[in-house]
Amino acid sequence: MQGSANLNLMIKAARKAARSLIKDFREVENLQVSAKGPGDFVTKADQEAERIIKEDLLGARPTYGWLGEETGARAGEDPTRRWIVDPLDGTTNFLHGIPHWSVSIALEHKGEIVSAVVYDAPKDEMFYAEKGAGCWLNDNRRLRVSGRRHLHESLFCTGVPFGAQKTLPATLKDLSLMMPGSAGMRRSGSAALDLAWVAAGRYEGFWQRELKAWDMAAGMLLIKEAGGMVEGIREGQDPLESGSILAANDQIFGQLTKMMRG
Known part of the structure; x- marks a missing residue:
């Protein structure tokens, strides 16, 4: 380009x-x-x-x-x-x-x-x-984002809270919902790369809470321009303002949001 x-x-x-x-x-x-x-x-x-x-x-x-x-x-x-x-x-x-x-x-x-x-x-x-x-x-x-359509064949990535972060209970709840029905979970330690890998089709989706704008800003555009979707974990949230992000390919996004917001 x-x-x-x-x-x-x-x-x-x-x-x-x-x-x-x-x-x-x-x-x-x-x-x-x-x-x-x-x-x-x-x-x-x-x-x-x-x-x-x-x-x-x-x-x-x-x-x-x-x-x-x-x-x-x-x-x-x-x-x-x-x-x-x-x-x-x-x-x-x-x-x-x-x-x-x-x-x-x-x-x-x-x-x-x-x-x-x-x-x-x-x-x-x-x-x-x-x-x-x-x-x-x-x-x-x-x-391009991955073309996988089903949760059971999809690989997801998230971040695990550390130190004084307060969202461990919510993250453990997310994992308990996601792990049984997916192809696997990963925790890599770089949210920016996690988002880039969703854009590259290596992961089907990513979510995390308590992020900063600089963790997400670039990766959000990568995913959108690769054909994926990005929102806050809660409906109507702005990821950059809330620190909460949910991203996935266009086939999985609806299923992921339904599970996370249900």
Whole structure:
């Protein structure tokens, strides 16, 4: 896909940040780590990756707003556009030497995500999309959600609450409903990659509570542009505002929402 100038800027920033992260990932045992809370860590690598992305994106588009995991929110001169960035989604995996983490960048325009990048640096898989232009992997592979139609043949992914998160009872209830009738459940540790994998047809669906906008923003557009569906877990919820997301291919989505909301 021939992307816009903004999308190309996002891809370049993601790759540049990833080079810094990969270098630190190879020396993960030497990283200086400080705890933000139980199970929720921030590393110098994480902070440096966000600095790189912020410098590149705001350097090229200084009037845009900003929302980043490490540096928070900043209003821009242009109130209609903002970058939404998670420089390292899957920090705990990263810290444990597990090669499953990503860089996530989204561009929001008038409250809608219009460009998205999720870069799986360890596997060198670049997922990207623009509104109305489809979802793509690396240079030229167009992605579509899975065509599976039945829950019993479908593979799902979710996130398991940790630390001080409050939604463990709800998540256990979800799992008790989903596990008996599905082909399996996965918990990978990177919501951005989970959503990208739904877009790629590797999972049929994903749901999670207590997420942040930067965890979901890019992945939501990937799924929509790959032909899937995205809503909040409760009917009428906005995922970016509520932190609650339910996503699936177009064949499974109705069955999944019925089960989750029933």
